Amino acid sequence: MSDDDAGDVRLTAYVHGHVQGVGFRWWTRSRALELGLVGYAANQPDGRVLVVAQGPQAAVDVLVDALRSDATPGRVDLVVDSYDAPCGDLTGFVEK
Template sequence: MPTARFLVSGRVQGVCYRAGTREQALGLGVAGCAKNLPDGRVEVVACGAAEALDALEHWLRQGPPGARVATVDRAALPDQSLHGFRID
């Protein structure tokens, strides 16, 4: 399935960003993971239908109410078959 890596910067740690991402991803049928990076960004690796990845990207640009997203960088990864969505 199509797979993408998103790097999200801004005020995205300590505001339930990863948990919100997991909820959105599961609702869209997207598998993968989200984790905080030491530099303050959140990394999201997501695998699913192209339309679902686009919808997830749209949500990532907003985030949960406490977030202030500055940028979302998207890069395609080789197709993968991931299951579930975990928070690291």
Template sequence: MDTLDDSAARLTAWVHGRVQGVGFRWWTRARACELGLRGYARNLADGRVEVVAEGARESCDRLLELLRSGGAPGTVELVVDRWTAAKGNLAGFVER
């Protein structure tokens, strides 16, 4: 990955609800790619989906808005987010 500028951020979001087996990770990947973000979406054993995205802070903010918007497949009940500095160790956006 190229060097990140000062506006780069890392969003980690834990999405609660009926979000596994409904195309949620695929939908998240598509939105993240449209926004030019790098990272992944993966199912967790407890039924949540973890989304890690890096890129411009504004793009990460938009992805978080989309995750909370009600437009995603399944039923999102809650999204818990954490912001940290971008690490620059992600390539592309994948479903895990």
């Protein structure tokens, strides 16, 4: 993926709730890979999970909808998301 891919965005989302120790990062990685996104899901010291995902706007929207759904492991109380221009610093999708 290159910086000039038309329609690509970079999502930064903080997921609040009971989302650590329940397979949430693995689940997020699986959804992102199915959608062809690159990025990572990382536990935060305060109990949130940070999700950074980059790719086509439509695929990122599907991921955000999945993060907000009742299908996630654990319990999601809130997803705080923001969007930026894509960067070329991500490859694959990993759990951190």
